[in-house]
Amino acid sequence: MDVRVYPATRLEGTVNPPSSKNYTTRYLLAAALAEGESLIRYPAESEDAAALKRCLADLGAELIPDGPHLRVRGFGANPRNPGTLNPGNAGAVLRFLMAVCAATLDEITFVTDYAESLGRRPHGDLLDALAQLGAQVESREGRLPITIRTGPPAGAGSRSGWERPPSGRVGRLRGGTVRVSGSVSSQYTSALLFAAPLIGEDVTIEVTGDMKSRPPIRQTLQVLQEAGIRVEAGDDLRRFHIPGGQRYRPREYTVPGDYPGAAALMAAAAVVPSDVTIPRLFPDEQGERQAIDVLRAMGADIAHDGQQVWIRGGRPLRGVRFDGDPFTDAVLALTAAAVLAEGETVFYNVENLRYKECDRISDYRAELNKLGARVAEERDKLIVRGRPEGVEGGVTVESRIDHRVIMGLTIVALRAREPVVIRDAHHVAKSYPAFFADLRGLGARVEEH
Ligand SMILES: O=C(O)C1=C[C@@H](OP(=O)(O)O)[C@@H](O)[C@H](O)C1
Ligand SMILES: C=C(OP(=O)(O)O)C(=O)O
Incomplete structure (x- = not known):
């Protein structure tokens, strides 16, 4: 499936994030x-x-x-x-x-x-x-x-020299x-x-x-x-x-909302005029919770009460400098927001992004720049010179078989002057199958082909 993402004028509403x-x-x-x-x-x-x-x-x-x-x-x-x-x-x-x-x-x-x-x-x-x-x-x-x-x-027989482990099993x-x-x-x-x-x-x-x-x-x-x-x-x-020989106990578990998926929604809401609420986001061990702090440091109007996040977008954003490792699965969405911020953003200590679904430094940089973004890379850094006026768009970009690349490109496309086609965007379902439907629910225009 390919998608065509149109420039957005406003996003509004409450959107339930995927489960973690x-x-x-x-x-x-x-x-x-x-x-x-x-x-x-x-x-x-x-x-x-x-x-x-x-x-x-x-x-x-x-x-x-x-x-x-x-x-x-x-x-x-x-x-x-x-x-x-x-x-x-x-x-x-x-x-x-x-x-x-x-x-x-x-x-x-x-x-x-x-x-x-x-x-x-x-x-x-x-x-x-x-x-x-x-x-x-x-x-x-x-x-x-x-x-x-x-x-x-x-093929090991009794004479092969192979010995049973000391546990005997x-x-x-x-x-x-x-x-x-x-x-x-x-x-x-x-x-x-x-x-x-x-x-x-x-x-x-x-x-x-x-x-x-x-x-x-x-x-x-x-x-x-x-x-x-x-x-x-x-x-x-x-x-x-x-200690060895333990047993896992059966019990009841409750899965919280997913901060990496929610970070893509937050970044989308930050770069266009918006009023968006995202429930089911708790103070748990997900490092991508820090996406809220990063967007706030960029100048976004964002609040979190330990249950849900509110964001009112449309304010000018400014560049920031952060160690991206603690929120590894939110770096691409935040880089997309940085593409539309004033000044330079650096996410450092992110080399291991290169070993994920694609090389999330080189491959993502290449696709963002096709949209008109100005992104550079070092071995362990993504470096963005922002374009607060928006990017040109009007091109076709590749998913790189990576859900987070797809979400990041979509965020930037919301602020492109011409619609953007993202090829093989069905790979977004790796973590967030309802991503495009949720954006449409907030008022974005995204066509699936
Ligand atoms: O333990 C996990 O479930 C994960 C760890 C992280 O990977 P790395 O440890 O390779 O950074 C993260 O990016 C991935 O989405 C899920
Ligand atoms: C890197 C990711 O996942 P995994 O390593 O589990 O494929 C991810 O979800 O961004």
């Missing part, structure tokens, strides 16, 4: 890893959530829709082995499942239909960590397809200390945190190198605690001790 992508991933996984029935209230209805649900069903979980909620009968520490799992284009889903499957199955292969997006992303640091815990891994230089084996290597990881790099993605650390309680022995995780995206690790710790899992975490989130 990150909490949905974590609650679904924790529920599947518990024996017994859990209830998840308001899980996200996105492609990533659907991909995880498919994988969990393949592993033996029973998923029973209950209106807007989901009942999950988990498989505990004993999933059934489907042989192959396909997590769609969902990075967090893939990485969490690789670690959990390594801890619970003899052999499993992961594949994707998204060769140009998830197929290009690196997982080597996580695979190295799993190897330290006893897994044998085959991959294309740390990329999909990936096979993880913890049982006897294919075939197909399981061993405990001990595992070192994992934090410089590319926090998802590797979260993945180990989800898997460690399922291993028969204690695990100590040490995070090495530069450490990116701490807030999602806090989300993981929160969910593990809610699921009854004990973790001792250092204050700097560099060292964790997880």
